[in-house]
Amino acid sequence: MTPPSVGSRLVGIGTAVPDTTYTQRELLGLLAVTDSRIRSVFLNSAIEQRGLTLPEPAADGFPIVESQGQLLRKHTEKGLELGRGAIEGCLKDAGAQLSDVRYLCCVTSTGFLTPGFSALLIKSLGIDVTCSRLDVVGMGCNAGLNALNAVDGWARAHPGELALLVCVEVCSAAYVFDGTMRTSVVNSLFGDGAAAVAVTTAGVGEGVPCAPTLLRFSSRIIPEASEAMRYDWDDRQGKFSFWLDPQIPYVVGAHAAGALERLLHGTGLLPSDIAHWIVHSGGKKVVDSVRVNLGLTRHDVRHTTGVLRDHGNLSSGSFLFSYQRLAAEGRVRRGDVGVLMTMGPGSTIEMALTRW
Structure with a gap:
């Protein structure tokens, strides 16, 4: 590609x-x-x-x-x-x-x-x-x-x-x-x-030896699960309150492969070509469900689980914490392909394809 x-x-x-x-x-x-x-x-x-x-x-x-x-x-x-x-x-x-x-x-x-x-x-x-x-x-x-x-x-x-x-x-x-x-x-x-x-789009300066290029994005919304994650008003408490459906990890996992297929469509790439996975630290069950449905190893999601262990779910910024750990690890090689993946209300799965 x-x-x-x-x-x-x-x-x-x-x-x-x-x-x-x-x-x-x-x-x-x-x-x-x-x-x-x-x-x-x-x-x-x-x-x-x-x-x-x-x-x-x-x-x-x-x-x-x-x-x-x-x-x-x-x-x-x-x-x-x-x-x-x-x-x-x-x-x-x-x-x-x-x-x-x-x-x-x-x-x-x-x-x-x-x-x-x-x-x-x-x-x-x-x-x-x-x-x-x-x-x-x-x-x-x-x-x-x-x-x-x-x-x-x-x-x-x-x-x-x-x-x-x-x-x-x-x-x-x-x-x-x-x-x-x-x-x-x-x-x-x-x-x-x-x-x-x-x-x-500017050239990478000294100290940034290998910066990934953003190639494309894909979105997949799951309308039937629109109520599964909500931040709405609680009259009893007089404040906003967040709700997570216990089934949401399995719903997200079941749609992960379809989201990835959409991302890779027309690129000539296979899931096995993905060298690096940066997945949102949504919670243990969410990460395990995504990992199983995409056929990933525990090593593939090591930074995702590491961020969850050390910081919990950091909402929209979680995937960037994982990306920072990957960048600091120093194992990325020029030409490697990676996938960024986040999940949230909608219910939604977002992905981005990158190449170093």
């Missing part, structure tokens, strides 16, 4: 997580969880620790109940902090400066802001006020690849200019603590974090 004549490439990556990290057992204590079923969900999640922004317990030892307003302020303040950290790390990795940024796309699903993170980060970091921008809000865990598709299109239309994709997810700003299994599944899984990737 011949790469596009003017393809955009991923030339820098940066991530950021909170300073406050909790093991699953520490969280069970902090949340005063005694229900054996809920404890089992936490302790069998394949997650060891997560970065979260949580209030200290009240005097009675129980968690403080944050209002929707408090959660939104946390989303804004912590999101800006994490977003800045990810951008600064990304630009350093790319050998670029803030003055080089000509397009900023921000993704989030853990809060609603107007103006959005793109405007707030431009102001906070002092990025040029003529920088073009886009905010992708509310798409969920799959949104990183939806947005990367848009960023890739902008980079191709503006040869040589630098674009940034930034995924900012303060998942602890979307937590509800009510002791139910519904909220406990969510509370056992997600972590706070931000990830940024630099995209350009």
Whole structure:
């Protein structure tokens, strides 16, 4: 397969997580969880620790109940902090400066802001006020690849200019603590974090010996599972609450092969030609279901499971954390082909094909 004549490439990556990290057992204590079923969900999640922004317990030892307003302020303040950290790390990795940024796309699903993170980060970091921008809000865990598709299109239309994709997810700003299994599944899984990737058609500079080119994207929506992942208003709690259907791992897995077939159609490539897999760290059951249905090995998803173990599900930015680990590993060879894969509400599977 011949790469596009003017393809955009991923030339820098940066991530950021909170300073406050909790093991699953520490969280069970902090949340005063005694229900054996809920404890089992936490302790069998394949997650060891997560970065979260949580209030200290009240005097009675129980968690403080944050209002929707408090959660939104946390989303804004912590999101800006994490977003800045990810951008600064990304630009350093790319050998670029803030003055080089000509397009900023921000993704989030853990809060609603107007103006959005793109405007707030431009102001906070002092990025040029003529920088073009886009905010992708509310798409969920799959949104990183939806947005990367848009960023890739902008980079191709503006040869040589630098674009940034930034995924900012303060998942602890979307937590509800009510002791139910519904909220406990969510509370056992997600972590706070931000990830940024630099995209350009320009030549790769020193320090970036092997940057992947984005070749094509594909999407597959599963309409019959549109209600399986929802972030909607809970009248009882007076705040937004996330819902995950227990069957969603198997639904996603069952449609993974069809999504891959669509991605590879017309390329002459076979699934066996894929050297690197960057899969969203959606949860142990989701990753296992995708792995089985695509015939992947545990080694193929080592970075996916490693990110899940160390950070939990970081929503839209999870796949970029895995990509950063692959880049740091130093095993990629020029000419290798890779697949980026995210899954989320819709229900949706997104994929991108890359070549180093």
